[in-house]
Amino acid sequence: MPPPISCIASPPWAAAMWRESWPDQSGDITRALRDADLPAPAMLAGRDGAAAGRRFNVYRNNVAHGLIEALGSIFPAVKAQCGEARFADAARLYLAAHPPRSRLVFEHGRDFAAFLDAFEPARHTMPWLADLARLERAWLDAYHAEDALPMQPATLADVAPDDLAAQCFRAHPAATVIVSRFAVHDLFEAGRAGQVIATPLVPQACLVTRPALSVEVRLLPGGGAVFFSALLSGESLGSALAAALAAAPGFDIPAALAALLQSGAMCAGPDAAS
Amino acid sequence: MAHRFPSRSVRAMAGASFKPQHLDAILNDAQPGVFFEVHAENYMGAGGPAHAALTRICERHPVSLHGVAMSLGGPDALDPDHLARFAALVQRYEPALVSEHLAWSSHADVHYNDLLPLPYTDDTLSHVCAHVSQMQDAIARPILLENPSTYLLFRHSSWSETDFLREISRRTGCGLLLDLNNVFISAINHGTSADAYLAAFPLDRVGEIHLAGHDTQADDAGLPLLIDTHDRAVPDPVWSLYRRVIGQIGPVPTLVEWDADLPDWPVLKAEAHAAAHIMHSLSAMGRRHVA
Incomplete structure:
Protein backbone atom coordinates (compact mmCIF):
# COMPACT_ATOMS: atom_id res chain seq x y z
CA MET A 1 0.00 0.00 0.00
CA MET A 126 -8.76 59.91 -15.87
CA PRO A 127 -8.87 62.28 -12.90
CA TRP A 128 -12.49 61.26 -12.24
CA LEU A 129 -11.62 57.68 -11.25
CA ALA A 130 -11.10 58.54 -7.57
CA ASP A 131 -14.59 60.04 -7.15
CA LEU A 132 -16.09 57.12 -9.03
CA ALA A 133 -14.30 54.80 -6.58
CA ARG A 134 -15.74 56.86 -3.69
CA LEU A 135 -19.24 56.38 -5.07
CA GLU A 136 -18.76 52.63 -5.56
CA ARG A 137 -17.35 52.21 -2.04
CA ALA A 138 -20.38 54.13 -0.72
CA TRP A 139 -22.64 51.80 -2.74
CA LEU A 140 -21.18 48.72 -1.02
CA ASP A 141 -21.33 50.36 2.40
CA ALA A 142 -25.00 51.09 1.79
CA TYR A 143 -25.53 47.46 0.70
CA HIS A 144 -24.18 46.11 4.00
CA ALA A 145 -25.42 48.94 6.23
CA GLU A 146 -27.58 48.27 9.24
CA ASP A 147 -31.28 47.83 8.47
CA ALA A 148 -33.49 50.76 9.48
CA LEU A 149 -36.97 51.92 8.61
CA PRO A 150 -36.77 55.20 6.68
CA MET A 151 -39.06 58.08 7.59
CA GLN A 152 -42.58 57.48 6.29
CA PRO A 153 -44.45 60.26 4.41
CA ALA A 154 -46.99 60.41 7.25
CA THR A 155 -44.24 61.56 9.60
CA LEU A 156 -44.02 64.88 7.76
CA ALA A 157 -47.75 65.08 7.02
CA ASP A 158 -48.50 64.97 10.74
CA VAL A 159 -46.28 67.95 11.49
CA ALA A 160 -48.01 71.33 11.80
CA PRO A 161 -46.82 73.64 8.98
CA ASP A 162 -45.33 76.08 11.47
CA ASP A 163 -43.20 73.34 13.00
CA LEU A 164 -41.85 71.91 9.73
CA ALA A 165 -38.74 74.07 9.53
CA ALA A 166 -37.62 73.02 13.00
CA GLN A 167 -37.87 69.29 12.21
CA CYS A 168 -34.67 67.27 12.55
CA PHE A 169 -34.22 63.71 11.35
CA ARG A 170 -31.75 60.92 11.91
CA ALA A 171 -29.49 59.84 9.07
CA HIS A 172 -30.45 56.40 7.71
CA PRO A 173 -27.41 54.11 8.23
CA ALA A 174 -27.06 53.57 4.46
CA ALA A 175 -27.34 57.23 3.34
CA THR A 176 -24.35 59.16 1.95
CA VAL A 177 -23.78 62.12 -0.37
CA ILE A 178 -20.96 61.97 -2.90
CA VAL A 179 -19.96 65.25 -4.58
CA SER A 180 -17.66 65.41 -7.60
CA ARG A 181 -16.23 67.87 -10.11
CA PHE A 182 -16.97 65.15 -12.66
CA ALA A 183 -20.05 63.34 -13.98
CA VAL A 184 -19.72 60.65 -11.34
CA HIS A 185 -23.35 59.55 -11.62
CA ASP A 186 -23.07 59.01 -15.38
CA LEU A 187 -19.75 57.23 -14.91
CA PHE A 188 -21.32 54.95 -12.32
CA GLU A 189 -24.36 54.09 -14.44
CA ALA A 190 -22.31 53.55 -17.59
CA GLY A 191 -19.53 51.64 -15.87
CA ARG A 192 -21.91 49.23 -14.20
CA ALA A 193 -23.48 48.61 -17.62
CA GLY A 194 -19.99 47.93 -18.97
CA GLN A 195 -19.82 51.16 -20.95
CA VAL A 196 -17.11 53.82 -21.06
CA ILE A 197 -17.57 57.59 -20.88
CA ALA A 198 -14.73 59.53 -22.49
CA THR A 199 -14.93 63.04 -21.01
CA PRO A 200 -17.28 63.21 -18.01
CA LEU A 201 -16.50 66.85 -17.25
CA VAL A 202 -19.86 67.99 -15.81
CA PRO A 203 -19.93 68.30 -12.00
CA GLN A 204 -22.41 65.90 -10.41
CA ALA A 205 -23.48 64.91 -6.92
CA CYS A 206 -25.22 61.71 -5.86
CA LEU A 207 -27.31 60.57 -2.93
CA VAL A 208 -26.75 56.91 -2.06
CA THR A 209 -29.51 55.23 -0.03
CA ARG A 210 -30.93 51.80 0.72
CA PRO A 211 -34.49 52.35 1.88
CA ALA A 212 -35.25 48.60 1.86
CA LEU A 213 -33.05 45.96 0.23
CA SER A 214 -31.98 47.77 -2.97
CA VAL A 215 -29.24 50.38 -3.05
CA GLU A 216 -30.33 53.52 -4.92
CA VAL A 217 -28.02 56.10 -6.45
CA ARG A 218 -29.80 59.41 -7.20
CA LEU A 219 -28.40 62.26 -9.26
CA LEU A 220 -28.92 65.39 -7.15
CA PRO A 221 -29.92 68.74 -8.65
CA GLY A 222 -27.97 71.95 -7.86
CA GLY A 223 -28.21 72.57 -4.10
CA GLY A 224 -29.27 68.96 -3.49
CA ALA A 225 -25.91 67.91 -2.08
CA VAL A 226 -25.94 70.86 0.33
CA PHE A 227 -29.51 70.05 1.34
CA PHE A 228 -28.96 66.35 2.04
CA SER A 229 -25.53 66.82 3.60
CA ALA A 230 -27.06 69.30 6.04
CA LEU A 231 -29.90 66.92 6.92
CA LEU A 232 -27.53 63.96 7.29
CA SER A 233 -25.37 65.97 9.68
CA GLY A 234 -28.43 66.64 11.84
CA GLU A 235 -29.42 70.15 10.81
CA SER A 236 -33.10 71.06 10.81
CA LEU A 237 -35.19 70.98 7.65
CA GLY A 238 -35.41 74.79 7.64
CA SER A 239 -31.70 75.26 7.97
CA ALA A 240 -30.98 72.63 5.28
CA LEU A 241 -33.39 74.37 2.89
CA ALA A 242 -31.84 77.76 3.61
CA ALA A 243 -28.36 76.40 2.97
CA ALA A 244 -29.50 74.80 -0.31
CA LEU A 245 -31.16 78.04 -1.45
CA ALA A 246 -28.01 79.98 -0.63
CA ALA A 247 -25.93 77.51 -2.67
CA ALA A 248 -28.40 77.32 -5.59
CA PRO A 249 -30.93 80.18 -5.81
CA GLY A 250 -33.16 78.15 -8.15
CA PHE A 251 -33.31 75.24 -5.69
CA ASP A 252 -36.60 73.38 -6.20
CA ILE A 253 -38.08 72.97 -2.71
CA PRO A 254 -41.07 70.73 -3.60
CA ALA A 255 -38.76 68.42 -5.58
CA ALA A 256 -36.35 68.31 -2.65
CA LEU A 257 -39.11 67.38 -0.21
CA ALA A 258 -40.30 64.66 -2.58
CA ALA A 259 -36.74 63.31 -2.81
CA LEU A 260 -36.48 63.49 0.99
CA LEU A 261 -39.51 61.20 1.32
CA GLN A 262 -38.77 58.87 -1.62
CA SER A 263 -35.06 58.34 -1.12
CA GLY A 264 -35.17 56.86 2.35
CA ALA A 265 -32.16 58.98 3.30
CA MET A 266 -33.59 59.95 6.68
CA CYS A 267 -35.25 58.20 9.57
CA ALA A 268 -37.79 59.83 11.84
CA GLY A 269 -36.07 62.14 14.30
CA PRO A 270 -35.55 61.35 17.96
CA ASP A 271 -38.70 63.26 18.87
CA ALA A 272 -41.04 61.56 16.40
CA ALA A 273 -43.04 58.50 17.27
CA SER A 274 -41.23 55.47 15.84
CA MET B 1 -33.81 40.73 18.38
CA ALA B 2 -33.57 36.96 18.35
CA HIS B 3 -34.69 34.98 15.35
CA ARG B 4 -35.47 31.43 16.32
CA PHE B 5 -35.45 29.02 13.48
CA PRO B 6 -36.75 25.49 13.82
CA SER B 7 -34.03 23.14 14.81
CA ARG B 8 -33.39 21.06 11.72
CA SER B 9 -31.43 17.89 11.41
CA VAL B 10 -29.06 17.44 8.52
CA ARG B 11 -28.37 13.81 9.25
CA ALA B 12 -28.24 11.87 5.98
CA MET B 13 -29.01 15.05 4.02
CA ALA B 14 -27.19 16.40 1.01
CA GLY B 15 -26.62 20.10 0.58
CA ALA B 16 -25.33 22.74 -1.78
CA SER B 17 -23.41 25.99 -1.55
CA PHE B 18 -25.90 28.84 -1.24
CA LYS B 19 -25.33 31.54 -3.82
CA PRO B 20 -27.49 34.70 -3.80
CA GLN B 21 -27.92 34.33 -7.58
CA HIS B 22 -29.95 31.19 -6.86
CA LEU B 23 -32.19 32.69 -4.18
CA ASP B 24 -35.33 33.12 -6.30
CA ALA B 25 -34.95 29.71 -7.95
CA ILE B 26 -34.53 28.09 -4.53
CA LEU B 27 -37.54 29.88 -3.05
CA ASN B 28 -39.63 28.88 -6.08
CA ASP B 29 -38.47 25.28 -5.84
CA ALA B 30 -41.27 23.31 -4.16
CA GLN B 31 -38.98 20.54 -2.95
CA PRO B 32 -35.31 21.40 -2.90
CA GLY B 33 -34.82 18.80 -0.15
CA VAL B 34 -31.32 19.99 0.69
CA PHE B 35 -29.39 21.95 3.27
CA PHE B 36 -27.37 25.02 2.36
CA GLU B 37 -23.87 26.06 3.30
CA VAL B 38 -22.71 29.66 3.36
CA HIS B 39 -19.32 31.27 3.82
CA ALA B 40 -19.70 32.94 7.20
CA GLU B 41 -17.70 36.04 6.21
CA ASN B 42 -20.24 37.01 3.52
CA TYR B 43 -22.82 37.50 6.28
CA MET B 44 -20.74 39.60 8.65
CA GLY B 45 -22.11 42.93 7.46
CA ALA B 46 -24.57 44.82 9.65
CA GLY B 47 -27.69 44.32 7.53
CA GLY B 48 -29.03 44.43 4.01
CA PRO B 49 -29.80 41.89 1.29
CA ALA B 50 -27.26 39.29 2.46
CA HIS B 51 -28.96 38.83 5.84
CA ALA B 52 -32.41 39.06 4.27
CA ALA B 53 -31.54 36.21 1.89
CA LEU B 54 -29.98 34.03 4.57
CA THR B 55 -32.98 34.60 6.84
CA ARG B 56 -35.32 33.34 4.12
CA ILE B 57 -33.12 30.31 3.47
CA CYS B 58 -33.01 29.55 7.20
CA GLU B 59 -36.79 29.61 7.42
CA ARG B 60 -36.99 26.62 5.08
CA HIS B 61 -33.68 24.79 5.22
CA PRO B 62 -30.99 23.67 7.59
CA VAL B 63 -27.91 25.84 7.16
CA SER B 64 -24.22 25.11 7.57
CA LEU B 65 -21.92 27.98 8.49
CA HIS B 66 -18.50 27.55 6.86
CA GLY B 67 -15.76 29.95 7.92
CA VAL B 68 -12.95 30.77 5.50
CA ALA B 69 -11.01 33.51 7.30
CA MET B 70 -10.48 32.50 10.95
CA SER B 71 -6.87 31.57 10.10
CA LEU B 72 -6.80 28.74 12.65
CA GLY B 73 -3.49 27.47 11.27
CA GLY B 74 -1.67 30.79 11.53
CA PRO B 75 0.77 31.68 14.28
CA ASP B 76 -0.98 34.94 15.17
CA ALA B 77 -3.59 35.21 17.89
CA LEU B 78 -7.13 34.85 16.54
CA ASP B 79 -8.81 38.17 15.76
CA PRO B 80 -11.20 38.88 18.67
CA ASP B 81 -13.47 40.95 16.42
CA HIS B 82 -13.73 38.09 13.98
CA LEU B 83 -14.48 35.63 16.77
CA ALA B 84 -17.22 37.91 18.08
CA ARG B 85 -18.74 38.33 14.61
CA PHE B 86 -18.67 34.57 14.11
CA ALA B 87 -20.28 33.95 17.49
CA ALA B 88 -23.01 36.48 16.69
CA LEU B 89 -23.80 34.68 13.43
CA VAL B 90 -24.00 31.31 15.19
CA GLN B 91 -26.35 32.79 17.75
CA ARG B 92 -28.49 34.54 15.17
CA TYR B 93 -28.94 31.70 12.65
CA GLU B 94 -28.43 28.59 14.82
CA PRO B 95 -26.72 26.67 12.02
CA ALA B 96 -26.92 22.88 11.95
CA LEU B 97 -23.18 22.67 11.24
CA VAL B 98 -20.23 25.00 11.82
CA SER B 99 -16.87 24.44 10.16
CA GLU B 100 -13.48 26.01 9.47
CA HIS B 101 -10.22 25.04 7.74
CA LEU B 102 -6.89 23.54 8.69
CA ALA B 103 -5.18 26.48 7.00
CA TRP B 104 -4.22 30.11 7.53
CA SER B 105 -5.16 33.26 5.66
CA SER B 106 -3.94 36.18 7.77
CA HIS B 107 -0.48 37.08 8.97
CA ALA B 108 0.80 40.12 10.88
CA ASP B 109 -2.56 41.81 10.42
CA VAL B 110 -2.61 41.35 6.62
CA HIS B 111 -5.39 39.30 5.06
CA TYR B 112 -4.27 37.08 2.15
CA ASN B 113 -7.74 35.83 1.24
CA ASP B 114 -6.48 32.32 0.48
CA LEU B 115 -6.26 29.05 2.40
CA LEU B 116 -2.51 28.66 2.93
CA PRO B 117 -0.86 25.39 4.03
CA LEU B 118 1.03 24.80 7.26
CA PRO B 119 3.73 22.34 8.34
CA TYR B 120 2.56 19.52 10.56
CA THR B 121 4.84 19.70 13.61
CA ASP B 122 4.45 19.60 17.40
CA ASP B 123 4.77 23.39 17.30
CA THR B 124 1.93 23.99 14.82
CA LEU B 125 -0.17 21.29 16.49
CA SER B 126 -0.29 23.30 19.72
CA HIS B 127 -1.04 26.50 17.79
CA VAL B 128 -3.94 24.92 15.92
CA CYS B 129 -5.36 23.15 18.99
CA ALA B 130 -5.31 26.38 21.00
CA HIS B 131 -7.07 28.19 18.15
CA VAL B 132 -9.71 25.50 17.63
CA SER B 133 -10.45 25.48 21.38
CA GLN B 134 -10.63 29.28 21.44
CA MET B 135 -13.09 29.31 18.53
CA GLN B 136 -15.21 26.56 20.11
CA ASP B 137 -15.29 28.49 23.37
CA ALA B 138 -16.27 31.68 21.55
CA ILE B 139 -19.19 30.09 19.71
CA ALA B 140 -20.07 27.70 22.58
CA ARG B 141 -20.17 24.60 20.39
CA PRO B 142 -17.77 22.25 18.61
CA ILE B 143 -16.65 22.93 15.07
CA LEU B 144 -15.79 20.63 12.18
CA LEU B 145 -12.23 21.13 10.92
CA GLU B 146 -11.65 20.60 7.19
CA ASN B 147 -8.68 18.81 5.64
CA PRO B 148 -6.97 21.09 3.08
CA SER B 149 -6.06 20.65 -0.56
CA THR B 150 -2.35 21.38 -0.91
CA TYR B 151 -0.01 22.07 -3.81
CA LEU B 152 3.23 21.63 -1.86
CA LEU B 153 4.59 20.07 1.31
CA PHE B 154 6.82 21.23 4.15
CA ARG B 155 10.16 19.46 4.35
CA HIS B 156 10.12 19.58 8.13
CA SER B 157 6.59 18.21 8.74
CA SER B 158 6.87 15.45 11.35
CA TRP B 159 3.19 14.40 11.43
CA SER B 160 1.09 12.91 8.65
CA GLU B 161 -1.95 15.05 7.88
CA THR B 162 -4.32 12.29 9.02
CA ASP B 163 -2.55 11.84 12.36
CA PHE B 164 -2.38 15.61 12.77
CA LEU B 165 -6.16 15.92 12.27
CA ARG B 166 -6.86 12.96 14.56
CA GLU B 167 -4.75 14.51 17.31
CA ILE B 168 -6.45 17.93 16.96
CA SER B 169 -9.82 16.23 17.19
CA ARG B 170 -8.69 14.21 20.23
CA ARG B 171 -7.29 17.23 22.07
CA THR B 172 -10.04 19.75 21.28
CA GLY B 173 -13.12 17.57 20.79
CA CYS B 174 -13.73 19.09 17.36
CA GLY B 175 -15.25 16.99 14.60
CA LEU B 176 -13.82 16.75 11.11
CA LEU B 177 -15.10 17.91 7.75
CA LEU B 178 -13.80 15.41 5.23
CA ASP B 179 -13.37 17.16 1.87
CA LEU B 180 -13.00 14.33 -0.63
CA ASN B 181 -12.11 16.67 -3.48
CA ASN B 182 -9.23 17.91 -1.31
CA VAL B 183 -8.19 14.33 -0.54
CA PHE B 184 -8.10 13.54 -4.25
CA ILE B 185 -6.29 16.79 -5.19
CA SER B 186 -3.60 16.36 -2.55
CA ALA B 187 -3.05 12.69 -3.40
CA ILE B 188 -2.54 13.44 -7.10
CA ASN B 189 -0.42 16.51 -6.37
CA HIS B 190 1.90 14.66 -4.01
CA GLY B 191 1.93 11.33 -5.82
CA THR B 192 0.34 9.51 -2.91
CA SER B 193 -2.78 7.38 -2.55
CA ALA B 194 -6.21 8.76 -1.72
CA ASP B 195 -7.28 5.28 -0.58
CA ALA B 196 -4.38 5.09 1.83
CA TYR B 197 -5.21 8.56 3.12
CA LEU B 198 -8.80 7.50 3.79
CA ALA B 199 -7.63 4.30 5.44
CA ALA B 200 -5.61 6.43 7.84
CA PHE B 201 -8.28 9.12 8.31
CA PRO B 202 -10.23 9.15 11.61
CA LEU B 203 -13.56 8.55 9.85
CA ASP B 204 -15.36 8.18 13.19
CA ARG B 205 -14.84 11.91 13.70
CA VAL B 206 -16.40 12.98 10.38
CA GLY B 207 -19.46 15.21 10.77
CA GLU B 208 -19.70 16.43 7.18
CA ILE B 209 -18.34 15.60 3.74
CA HIS B 210 -17.50 18.10 0.99
CA LEU B 211 -17.58 17.26 -2.71
CA ALA B 212 -16.45 19.61 -5.49
CA GLY B 213 -14.69 19.91 -8.84
CA HIS B 214 -11.12 20.92 -9.64
CA ASP B 215 -8.92 22.06 -12.51
CA THR B 216 -5.94 20.14 -13.88
CA GLN B 217 -2.64 21.89 -14.51
CA ALA B 218 1.01 20.75 -14.46
CA ASP B 219 4.01 21.51 -12.27
CA ASP B 220 7.59 22.30 -13.37
CA ALA B 221 8.30 18.62 -14.05
CA GLY B 222 5.12 18.22 -16.10
CA LEU B 223 3.45 16.23 -13.33
CA PRO B 224 -0.26 16.80 -12.80
CA LEU B 225 -1.10 19.62 -10.44
CA LEU B 226 -4.78 19.74 -9.50
CA ILE B 227 -6.20 23.10 -8.45
CA ASP B 228 -9.11 23.36 -6.02
CA THR B 229 -11.40 25.58 -8.11
CA HIS B 230 -15.00 24.64 -7.11
CA ASP B 231 -16.05 25.75 -10.61
CA ARG B 232 -17.48 22.56 -12.12
CA ALA B 233 -19.31 19.31 -11.44
CA VAL B 234 -17.92 16.69 -9.06
CA PRO B 235 -15.65 14.40 -11.15
CA ASP B 236 -15.97 10.60 -11.20
CA PRO B 237 -12.90 9.79 -9.08
CA VAL B 238 -14.28 11.98 -6.27
CA TRP B 239 -17.66 10.25 -6.51
CA SER B 240 -15.81 6.91 -6.20
CA LEU B 241 -14.11 8.05 -3.01
CA TYR B 242 -17.52 9.19 -1.76
CA ARG B 243 -19.16 5.80 -2.39
CA ARG B 244 -16.31 4.14 -0.60
CA VAL B 245 -16.56 6.36 2.49
CA ILE B 246 -20.36 6.25 2.69
CA GLY B 247 -20.28 2.47 2.25
CA GLN B 248 -17.94 2.35 5.19
CA ILE B 249 -19.47 4.82 7.64
CA GLY B 250 -23.05 5.29 6.45
CA PRO B 251 -24.89 8.55 5.75
CA VAL B 252 -23.11 11.82 6.62
CA PRO B 253 -24.32 15.34 5.78
CA THR B 254 -22.77 15.91 2.36
CA LEU B 255 -22.26 19.23 0.65
CA VAL B 256 -21.58 19.91 -3.02
CA GLU B 257 -19.48 23.08 -3.22
CA TRP B 258 -19.71 25.27 -6.30
CA ASP B 259 -18.24 28.77 -5.93
CA ALA B 260 -17.26 29.96 -9.43
CA ASP B 261 -18.73 29.62 -12.96
CA LEU B 262 -22.04 28.93 -11.28
CA PRO B 263 -24.56 26.73 -13.08
CA ASP B 264 -28.31 27.27 -12.86
CA TRP B 265 -29.87 26.05 -9.64
CA PRO B 266 -31.28 22.78 -11.09
CA VAL B 267 -27.77 21.66 -12.10
CA LEU B 268 -26.36 22.27 -8.62
CA LYS B 269 -29.43 20.68 -7.04
CA ALA B 270 -28.97 17.58 -9.23
CA GLU B 271 -25.39 17.25 -7.93
CA ALA B 272 -26.63 17.39 -4.35
CA HIS B 273 -29.39 14.89 -5.10
CA ALA B 274 -26.81 12.54 -6.64
CA ALA B 275 -25.01 12.55 -3.29
CA ALA B 276 -28.30 11.94 -1.45
CA HIS B 277 -29.04 9.05 -3.80
CA ILE B 278 -25.69 7.43 -3.03
CA MET B 279 -26.28 7.82 0.71
CA HIS B 280 -29.75 6.32 0.56
CA SER B 281 -28.97 3.47 -1.80
CA LEU B 282 -25.89 2.41 0.15
CA SER B 283 -27.71 2.51 3.48
CA ALA B 284 -30.65 0.61 1.93
CA MET B 285 -28.15 -2.11 1.15
CA GLY B 286 -27.77 -2.56 4.87
CA ARG B 287 -24.26 -1.21 5.15
CA ARG B 288 -25.31 1.39 7.62
CA HIS B 289 -22.61 2.32 10.02
CA VAL B 290 -23.32 2.11 13.74
CA ALA B 291 -21.95 5.34 15.13
Missing part, protein backbone atom coordinates in the same frame (compact mmCIF):
# COMPACT_ATOMS: atom_id res chain seq x y z
CA PRO A 2 1.47 3.41 -0.93
CA PRO A 3 2.21 5.65 1.99
CA PRO A 4 -0.29 8.35 2.97
CA ILE A 5 0.65 11.98 2.49
CA SER A 6 3.31 12.53 5.05
CA CYS A 7 6.51 14.33 5.70
CA ILE A 8 9.46 14.32 3.38
CA ALA A 9 12.71 13.43 5.07
CA SER A 10 14.94 16.47 5.42
CA PRO A 11 18.49 16.12 4.18
CA PRO A 12 21.01 16.85 6.96
CA TRP A 13 21.93 20.22 5.46
CA ALA A 14 18.32 21.36 5.36
CA ALA A 15 17.86 22.51 8.93
CA ALA A 16 19.97 25.56 8.27
CA MET A 17 17.81 26.51 5.30
CA TRP A 18 14.84 27.86 7.20
CA ARG A 19 14.05 29.47 10.50
CA GLU A 20 12.89 27.42 13.45
CA SER A 21 9.57 28.78 14.63
CA TRP A 22 6.24 28.78 12.82
CA PRO A 23 5.82 32.54 13.28
CA ASP A 24 9.16 33.09 11.52
CA GLN A 25 8.43 30.50 8.85
CA SER A 26 5.00 31.90 8.05
CA GLY A 27 6.55 35.37 7.85
CA ASP A 28 9.02 34.08 5.26
CA ILE A 29 6.15 32.54 3.31
CA THR A 30 4.09 35.73 3.25
CA ARG A 31 7.15 37.76 2.24
CA ALA A 32 7.66 35.46 -0.73
CA LEU A 33 3.93 35.52 -1.52
CA ARG A 34 4.08 39.29 -1.81
CA ASP A 35 7.39 39.55 -3.67
CA ALA A 36 7.49 37.53 -6.88
CA ASP A 37 11.24 38.22 -7.17
CA LEU A 38 11.93 36.12 -4.08
CA PRO A 39 12.38 32.36 -4.49
CA ALA A 40 9.90 30.00 -2.83
CA PRO A 41 11.05 29.41 0.77
CA ALA A 42 13.40 26.40 0.99
CA MET A 43 11.20 24.68 3.60
CA LEU A 44 8.59 24.07 0.86
CA ALA A 45 8.80 21.09 -1.46
CA GLY A 46 7.05 19.85 -4.57
CA ARG A 47 6.62 16.19 -5.33
CA ASP A 48 9.34 13.81 -4.11
CA GLY A 49 11.28 16.61 -2.50
CA ALA A 50 11.62 18.70 -5.67
CA ALA A 51 11.80 22.47 -5.35
CA ALA A 52 8.38 24.07 -4.84
CA GLY A 53 8.74 26.14 -8.04
CA ARG A 54 5.50 26.55 -9.92
CA ARG A 55 3.57 25.03 -7.05
CA PHE A 56 4.39 28.03 -4.88
CA ASN A 57 3.29 30.28 -7.71
CA VAL A 58 -0.19 28.74 -7.47
CA TYR A 59 -0.47 30.28 -4.00
CA ARG A 60 1.12 33.52 -5.19
CA ASN A 61 -1.37 33.75 -8.04
CA ASN A 62 -4.32 32.75 -5.85
CA VAL A 63 -3.49 35.51 -3.39
CA ALA A 64 -2.83 38.22 -5.98
CA HIS A 65 -5.64 37.21 -8.31
CA GLY A 66 -8.11 36.74 -5.46
CA LEU A 67 -7.45 40.16 -3.96
CA ILE A 68 -7.49 41.92 -7.36
CA GLU A 69 -10.74 40.17 -8.30
CA ALA A 70 -12.23 41.16 -4.96
CA LEU A 71 -11.28 44.78 -5.60
CA GLY A 72 -12.77 44.54 -9.09
CA SER A 73 -16.05 43.31 -7.62
CA ILE A 74 -16.13 46.29 -5.25
CA PHE A 75 -15.27 48.78 -8.02
CA PRO A 76 -16.83 47.36 -11.22
CA ALA A 77 -17.41 50.78 -12.81
CA VAL A 78 -13.83 51.90 -12.12
CA LYS A 79 -12.68 48.63 -13.68
CA ALA A 80 -14.92 49.19 -16.72
CA GLN A 81 -13.74 52.79 -17.18
CA CYS A 82 -10.04 51.96 -17.07
CA GLY A 83 -10.13 48.51 -18.64
CA GLU A 84 -9.22 45.15 -17.13
CA ALA A 85 -5.44 45.33 -17.63
CA ARG A 86 -5.00 48.88 -16.35
CA PHE A 87 -7.31 48.15 -13.43
CA ALA A 88 -5.24 45.08 -12.50
CA ASP A 89 -2.03 47.17 -12.65
CA ALA A 90 -3.51 49.88 -10.43
CA ALA A 91 -4.97 47.27 -8.06
CA ARG A 92 -1.61 45.49 -7.76
CA LEU A 93 0.16 48.74 -6.85
CA TYR A 94 -2.63 49.70 -4.45
CA LEU A 95 -2.56 46.33 -2.69
CA ALA A 96 1.24 46.47 -2.36
CA ALA A 97 1.01 49.92 -0.76
CA HIS A 98 -2.12 49.16 1.29
CA PRO A 99 -2.19 45.44 2.17
CA PRO A 100 -5.77 44.51 3.11
CA ARG A 101 -6.27 44.36 6.86
CA SER A 102 -9.84 43.13 7.06
CA ARG A 103 -10.81 39.47 6.88
CA LEU A 104 -14.06 40.66 5.32
CA VAL A 105 -13.45 41.15 1.63
CA PHE A 106 -16.37 43.57 1.35
CA GLU A 107 -14.44 45.91 3.66
CA HIS A 108 -11.47 46.07 1.28
CA GLY A 109 -10.60 49.09 -0.84
CA ARG A 110 -11.34 51.78 1.75
CA ASP A 111 -8.18 53.70 0.71
CA PHE A 112 -8.57 53.00 -3.00
CA ALA A 113 -10.11 56.38 -3.87
CA ALA A 114 -7.36 58.25 -2.01
CA PHE A 115 -4.80 56.04 -3.75
CA LEU A 116 -6.30 56.91 -7.14
CA ASP A 117 -6.25 60.63 -6.23
CA ALA A 118 -2.48 60.42 -5.95
CA PHE A 119 -1.94 57.83 -8.70
CA GLU A 120 -0.05 59.67 -11.44
CA PRO A 121 -1.32 57.72 -14.48
CA ALA A 122 -4.94 58.22 -13.37
CA ARG A 123 -4.49 61.85 -12.31
CA HIS A 124 -3.46 62.83 -15.82
CA THR A 125 -5.67 60.71 -18.01
